[in-house]
Amino acid sequence: MAECSPDRKMSTKDLLIVIVIALGSFMAGLDATIVNIALPDIAKALDVSTVTVSWVLNAYLIILVSLLLAASKLGDMKGYRNIFLGGFALFTFGSALCGLSPNIDVLIVSRMIQAVGGAVISALGAVMVTSYLSASVRGQALGIVAMFTMLGAALGPVVGGFLTSAFSWQYIFYVNLPVGIIAIILGMRILPQRDPVAPGAKLDVPGVALIFVALGTLIVGLTTIQGSSAVAGLAALVLSVIFWALFVAWERKTKEPLIKLNLLSNDAFTLQNVNVMLIQMAMAGVMVIMPFYLELVKHIATDNAGTILLALPVGMIMTAPIAGKFSDVIGTKKPIIFGFLVCAVALLLLSTLSVRTSVGHVCIYLFLLGAGTGIAFSPLNSAVMGESPAQEWGMSSGLVRMMTNLGSSLGVASVMLVATVVVGPKLAEISAHQLPSMDLAGAFDAAFLFCMVLEVIGIILMLKVPAKESSGEPEEAIMGF
Template structure:
């Protein structure tokens, strides 16, 4: 097919805006609610465990529906699914805002998660089909920039709204922004070529939904409920059963939710493995850094929060730059260089002691942000270049699914590494305030060095891909 218009045209700038709004809102709503949970819990008179489903329900639904909506985009059109996603997200946000009970709020968040999944599943696919080959990496970098803004600004915006307005406005602010994004999407999102009368595999969609749901539940709740507890073990077994049934079904029918045969393509499998490793170490670092800054470095929460904006700021800067670089020289070298920056960043933050060496700490955080910000758009181009015709949406959604699985796995792995080192050096319970600072510092160092080692493995994985590849049209 012919190349789309240049990326600098007004229509493509508006398209990047509507895609950017979508990823900004869906990312923002992961972090904006956290700070208001104590207030919401108190107002509704429910436990922390109950109100935590406001966060977990949104994440589980958003991630588990991704493969289904990616395939629906291929079959029914990206324009249709993406635009509808805006309406569902806005409706869920409004219902969250007017919620008068915890049950209604959690249910509305599930609906909001469905809308977020419809939007998120197709963002990469839309950029790939709408922009010319020479501008796709830069476009994906701009999308990563919007996502980093959403994650970084969420706690600050949520705290401001909860303090000076009410928590209800955390959700109401999505309504006008989402409506604006919807009308821009109607005008700018292209209508991709659709296949003939092809069935949608509803049974396969259900199977992969429950497989992903089970895995995410185990990774999210394993530490809290106990890895050998009945709900965790049952969820893990269920996830394996559903995954096995899904793979068996997808091999036996022509109209698949996802072409699992793609994982037999060496470059595709390696690129997705690198994605899993990079997102694992980044999310694990983001999980541990607040504890490190407060318990080891002794920073107050407000200063620690400011320090944690450093990686997001670096992602904001690196995304478009590395994306444009991957357009010029191909995605392999920018992806590999990003993994190197990530590894150096982890080594740097593992060096400082209890006090001092702030330059190493801050420099390491910059390198981590540059590594992730450079890797996401470059790796996206690398993966999407291998998408077969008519399957761009399903490949896009699977890439995001793997990112989310990596992010969830990262929290569990880094927490386990930290706890393992600490428990090996104490005889009592794991209480952070009571652990000797030296032992706690050693535990964080081991976790960060593990992040560096995994980043090196990601570099090796990227370099094992072929140097040249055919870009998807």
């Protein structure tokens, strides 16, 4: 780790290192939202059902969640620079394969390859900043990385909508190629080569495999339990429960676990991690459903739909920094509860959407949801890290990232399940383009109500957490999230 310096201004070398790492965060943020807006076009172009095309998101998220902790451990074992650049290269290669995919099966496999690289980029960015830069500029550097992540997420719907309308859906993946190539070249020249911090450590391969199977069967079960594959879906859910139990049992006995389960004995730590997952489930669910509502119910062009979706991340960007400062003064509990409450109100309003709802109202509701998410999310991450011992910040940060992406996976799968229950099995069997607008609007309203219930559960869980003033000590670890 770099020595602490009295100089609080980043050098040119420091800034270049941060830019390379931030480009990875930008790509990760962009890719998290750019695909959603193109899902209706992908479903139509490849002639697949709405539920089937959701696997373009699900497959990516399953791999990402499964490998986050493993990628972090691999960087400790083999050195951050080479693993990070290798992940960047794999992400870029996977993006090219996605754009060239001739059918849905190849696209899903390509997304899985892309996700392996995405897990590395996401897992190692913050720890590389911590390792390469002095403590005096670390917070500033992690703030830049966090800003690039939000910028990518904010631009995703707009860029995705423009590229899909002006060219085709393939270009939402091609846009990663120049950024990836530039970042790899810069990284090879700028990122310092350091010895691994834990060269003798061992990767918990059984733990990684158990997470992958447990998460994969969970998503498969939620996706297929409706329709003609109900029995297979139920069987997958039963398998998921078994493999989650096996994972917990394995982590308890292995010498080098992915997660130290004794962290979960702290109720405040556990409940707030669950809330990280819940708030992400709601946001991811809305982001996957809204493009279908805008394009198929309101018949809005893809590029314009992307611009409308921008209201949600803009709300987050405007409120997250302010909420973080307030939580330093008044503690984290009140901002978190208020943020969840704003989200619940926004989702209740979204559940009233119909064919006749104006675009202006849609933008206001989405902005409110983004604002509420931003108000809750920064203090929530701070609270989780504040409940963790200093020597476990790295593992706790990895667990928060895992819960966030798990929430994205479950959010996509669960809202599709709710929509399928309302419309019927036909949603899983045919393209949404072939269904009446009124039927789709009703299904989407039910999905928004489901997301509202998640926010209410979050409020109830937070009421069980003791109020605690923020110490601010783990801030550096949080900002890299």
